[in-house]
Amino acid sequence: MAGFFAWSLLAGRDPASIGSVMVGRPAPPLNLPALEEGQPPLTDALFKTGKPVLVNFFASWCAPCLAEHPLFMRLKERESAVIIGIAWKNKRDEALAWLKRLGNPFQTTGLDLEGKASLDWGLSGVPETYAIDGNGIVRLHFRGPLTERDLTDSVLPFLKGTNK
Amino acid sequence: VRRALGLLLVLLAAIPALAVEPSEMLKDPALEARARDIGQALRCVVCQNQSIDDSQAEVAHDMRRAVRERLLAGDSDEQVFAYMVARYGDYVLLKPPFKAPTLILWLGAPTLLLVAGVALFVVARRRRAVALAPPPLSDEERARLDALLAERQAPERGEGPLKQQQRSLGLRPRDGR
Numbered sequence: 001m002a003g004f005f006a007w008s009l010l011a012g013r014d015p016a017s018i019g020s021v022m023v024g025r026p027a028p029p030l031n032l033p034a035l036e037e038g039q040p041p042l043t044d045a046l047f048k049t050g051k052p053v054l055v056n057f058f059a060s061w062c063a064p065c066l067a068e069h070p071l072f073m074r075l076k077e078r079e080s081a082v083i084i085g086i087a088w089k090n091k092r093d094e095a096l097a098w099l100k101r102l103g104n105p106f107q108t109t110g111l112d113l114e115g116k117a118s119l120d121w122g123l124s125g126v127p128e129t130y131a132i133d134g135n136g137i138v139r140l141h142f143r144g145p146l147t148e149r150d151l152t153d154s155v156l157p158f159l160k161g162t163n164k
Numbered sequence: 165v166r167r168a169l170g171l172l173l174v175l176l177a178a179i180p181a182l183a184v185e186p187s188e189m190l191k192d193p194a195l196e197a198r199a200r201d202i203g204q205a206l207r208c209v210v211c212q213n214q215s216i217d218d219s220q221a222e223v224a225h226d227m228r229r230a231v232r233e234r235l236l237a238g239d240s241d242e243q244v245f246a247y248m249v250a251r252y253g254d255y256v257l258l259k260p261p262f263k264a265p266t267l268i269l270w271l272g273a274p275t276l277l278l279v280a281g282v283a284l285f286v287v288a289r290r291r292r293a294v295a296l297a298p299p300p301l302s303d304e305e306r307a308r309l310d311a312l313l314a315e316r317q318a319p320e321r322g323e324g325p326l327k328q329q330q331r332s333l334g335l336r337p338r339d340g341r
Binding site for chain 1: 209210221222223226227229230249250251252253255
């Protein structure tokens with residue numbers, strides 16, 4: 001029993017982590033209105049371009065989203081990453097104002113006001129980020145804000161195609 | 165009457181509050197009852213150990229709504245559970261399913277009990293066997309034992325070695341009593 005406790009403490013296991021069943025599966029369907037009115041809707045055609053895509057669920061009311069925002073700006077500017085944003089339970093004008101104020105790292109942005117579509121993604125809250133490879137398969141799923149370490153350990157290798 | 169009323173109030177307050185909001189509920193009471201049963205068995209994914217019916221979390225609200233949408237669409241209870249597991253994994257089930265990766269959850273404790281029981285039984289038996297059959301005497305011990313036994317038995321049959329010795333030393337042998 002003592003061994004079990006030692007293992008629990010030392011194995012670096014996070015009991016709060018609920019894991020993800022999405023990794024290794026095709027990206028869930030996506031059909032959402034664009035955040036900006038008059039723009040074409042967000043569909044899963046975005047995952048069939050042969051290029052890796054990052055999908056980031058965010059909200060203007062979410063502080064960790066603010067914390068990870070500069071990382072997405074950097075991914076866009078330095079790595080030319082294709083990033084899709086999905087505003088979760090966020091009023092349209094508030095999300096737009098947030099992006100305008102901080103900068104918009106997203107190539108396309110959709111709106112999931114009710115949080116219905118996000119359930120298909122196994123979302124538990126915001127922020128969460130998914131990395132989808134050129135074949136439309138989910139390869140990474142981050143619950144919570146992206147960190148520098150996630151970037152160097154997982155996201156950048158994924159974008160460079162070494163993390164297959 | 166006032167005391168009875170007070171008691172009633174206390175009892176009412178003791179009924180666990182559900183997070184299910186009236187606006188979420190289905191009109192069909194049978195379907196709503198099924199939704200409650202399912203909701204009690206689904207884990208809110210951001211609260212570790214609360215069912216979605218007990219949780220105020222945003223995602224729990226979304227999950228309750230999805231459960232009701234699936235029921236209205238004609239899903240069986242199993243299909244609703246499968247729908248949630250497909251999105252959140254087995255974690256979402258408050259009662260883990262019985263399958264290979266969860267075997268240790270289900271069988272770990274009974275197996276441990278069994279192993280401990282068998283070990284205890286074996287040790288107890290071995291200990292009793294030791295108590296019943298002490299190790300055989302060495303030659304030296306056996307010789308001493310024989311001498312002692314002979315000494316004790318001797319007075320009954322006449323003079324033992326001790327009395328013979330006393331006599332040979334010129335002492336008056338004392339009575340064996």
